[in-house]
Amino acid sequence: MNPHVRPVALEHASRLVNHGPTVLVTSAHGGRRNVMAAAWSMPVEFTPPRIAVVIDKHTFTRELVVASGAFGICIPGAALADLSYAVGSESGRVTDKFDRHGIVATPGRALGVPLIESGCIAWLECRLIREPHAEDAYDTCFAEVVAAAADERIFANGHWSFRDDNTALHTIHHLGAGKFARADAVVQAQRLKA
């Protein structure tokens, strides 16, 4: 049990994915479960917190998400780059990826979706909002975030804190072919004089 996990207020949930990290989408239904990597997600609304994530209609994840009406978003820290790439490159339809890679997940309190603790730094439990046309035409799944949490060593009081002493917890951003950029070198923009 990671003693650093803290709830995140729902009005701050969008900030967890605002900067475009690669995420792990988890799902479960009827005794089956899965995890896939997704580079394509974004918030779409602050309040109520809503997000969109692209889940290809041919994936096992899509099947589980539609059947259960829910999914988890687990945000991997930089230490989890290898695993993120692995679960983004294989299907979980035949072999359970949790078992294959020794991933421990516990059911979220709000929706029971599998939440991966080790190596992840933030978690969202999401209730699918059925939008058959967007799902079909763009593989885009809309959802409402009903619970959020984060590791306080990297996200606290509604803000990310990417520092030199916690780089293993920084978010990763997929560039393609298993190459990730790490969120780093934070700058505060200055007000321009008009």
Add this chain to the structure above:
Amino acid sequence: MNPHVRPVALEHASRLVNHGPTVLVTSAHGGRRNVMAAAWSMPVEFTPPRIAVVIDKHTFTRELVVASGAFGICIPGAALADLSYAVGSESGRVTDKFDRHGIVATPGRALGVPLIESGCIAWLECRLIREPHAEDAYDTCFAEVVAAAADERIFANGHWSFRDDNTALHTIHHLGAGKFARADAVVQAQRLKA
């Protein structure tokens, strides 16, 4: 004229936004033009290249995009953090933001959308795909990318190249309240043994 601008093959266009950079959305119609910052965008399809971007229905940009059926995506480098924050914090309905901030833009060859050269590192010309329900319910605008280009010092042969000697050209990722993380510290994921 930036001598480093090169066309990007459409099958590689999604990679320009795959890692979640904050972008500038440009638009023009009937002699008016605008630019806004958007943290909420993502690819939704490789081929044909399609993206989704959240453009609030109350913005002037939304009005211009719907009227013209097109918009530009200009990706700012780290050197443009202050300007990105500025154009994300003000409306262009009354005052032209290009004039206010001395932003030079030239019409894109494919769709004529304003493209900001100075400080930007990649450009997409996008044709709006009308989806009234998604636009209304989620402020989500879908579009097809019909042309793409990038600064070859940071994106070449279909790949980003974030290095220590080109940090001013690295993408920025909005954390909130004018604070941006820079894409940095690229790691190549290793194949896990199952």
